[in-house]
Amino acid sequence: MKRDMVLGVLEGSPEFLSAQDIHAALRASGQKVGLATVYRVVQALQESGAIDALRNENGELTYRSCESTGHHHHLVCRACGRTVEVQGPAVERWADSVAAEHGFAEVSHTVEVFGICGDHRS
Amino acid sequence: MKRDMVLGVLEGSPEFLSAQDIHAALRASGQKVGLATVYRVVQALQESGAIDALRNENGELTYRSCESTGHHHHLVCRACGRTVEVQGPAVERWADSVAAEHGFAEVSHTVEVFGICGDHRS
DNA sequence: CTATATGCAAAAAGTTTGCATCTCC
């Protein structure tokens, strides 16, 4: 079962990894594994709730072992593309409460903040 | 210039639209426009800051005209797709303040909340 | 006339699927 190899890679990294990253890591460590198998395994793991999936800015699906290390959002400069990672307990609470008000459960959310950073104000 | 046609479509919708949606809308309204042109136009518009881009859950890039009429966010049911429009003064304030802390100005933001609505909880 | 914009089709990039093979029970 390649499942454990994939999990091993994910647990060994605090970052989100794309399926292709996982495949490359396994290949690099000498494992012979097909790309399709990696995709099938991560899908299975995601359905079983063992890992979290999310899409990165390149449109790649990325995965992380589930113990939610750091939830954060992005503050992006429209002028230079500089990105700052920000924490927002207030937003988390707001998202949960507004969802609850409407009877929604299992809430997740995405937040992106755009602006012009100090170095690029006219 | 197809630029204005694309902008017209985006300004006519409060929702985020994918390039393909825009293309379909233009075709539906009788315009002869190539898909590639739509992609090129939205990229140009995004670079010039006229529209916001965001990747949706399916990995499609979606766009919205920057001067959105009424500011609101969406609460989307993962099970049935039902969407509720919600207001969130708390998030607005949070976004502004977190951006200000990092020296960002002209702040805009996008927030999407996903959950399972009352009718679709297991 | 020259430069830009457009359309079409082919190419990239990421992901999924079909199918034959291999493995473990």
Add this chain to the structure above:
DNA sequence: GGAGATGCAAACTTTTTGCATATAG
């Protein structure tokens, strides 16, 4: 031997690019 896992290659989807043509100034 059979069920499920795996690998390879082909299919698919979304987005980008090459190139020839059409349009604008």
